[in-house]
Amino acid sequence: MDSYLLNEIKHISNSMFKKNYFGVFHGSISARDSVNSFIINKKETILDDVSEENFLQLSCSKKKDYRWNEASTDAKIHEQIYNTLPNAKYISYTMPPFSTAYSLKHTVVIPQDYYGHQLFSRVEIYDPKNFNDWAERSTSEITSFFKNSSDKLLLIKGFGLVSYDRDLTEMVKKVAILENSCKLLTLSAVME
Numbered sequence: 038m039d040s041y042l043l044n045e046i047k048h049i050s051n052s053m054f055k056k057n058y059f060g061v062f063h064g065s066i067s068a069r070d071s072v073n074s075f076i077i078n079k080k081e082t083i084l085d086d087v088s089e090e091n092f093l094q095l096s097c098s099k100k101k102d103y104r105w106n107e108a109s110t111d112a113k114i115h116e117q118i119y120n121t122l123p124n125a126k127y128i129s130y131t132m133p134p135f136s137t138a139y140s141l142k143h144t145v146v147i148p149q150d151y152y153g154h155q156l157f158s159r160v161e162i163y164d165p166k167n168f169n170d171w172a173e174r175s176t177s178e179i180t181s182f183f184k185n186s187s188d189k190l191l192l193i194k195g196f197g198l199v200s201y202d203r204d205l206t207e208m209v210k211k212v213a214i215l216e217n218s219c220k221l222l223t224l225s226a227v228m229e
């Protein structure tokens with residue numbers, strides 16, 4: 038595995054865990070390391086203090102080998118995004134608490150803070166409607182959203198946030214700014 042990519046992901050993963058964007062055994066982060074493969078965390082990985090052993094390299098070919106059984110349950114979503122969007126270099130699935138909570142009662146995020154307003158005029162919240170079959174539908178619906186949108190993040194009602202970018206820092210910055218905007222919107226509603 039590419040040691041530079043691994044070090045980048047390890048550092049960011051730790052920061053995102055400390056911010057409560059990843060939970061214990063919850064969340065995923067990956068990086069494309071070639072046209073046909075990517076590095077992703079393993080299924081049972083706690084993303085706060087990761088090492089090379091917590092990641093594996095998966096091929097985007099039709100044939101799935103034993104490593105797919107060890108990979109994060111989100112690996113198919115990551116694979117489909119990489120196959121569909123050539124500009125995707127990094128992908129994360131997080132569950133930032135304020136963004137996810139905000140998604141439960143709203144259909145759109147319209148940031149009122151300076152940084153959120155500068156980056157996003159509005160963020161539509163995707164409603165998966167039925168969680169009973171979401172696991173089967175999520176890969177195609179998430180990929181379809183990104184394919185038909187210029188947005189690089191998708192806030193899904195009650196599920197969390199899927200994001201991608203060519204630049205790891207930009208991807209994480211967008212997640213952090215959206216989370217902060219949702220936090221400020223929530224706190225300001227409580228103070229009314």
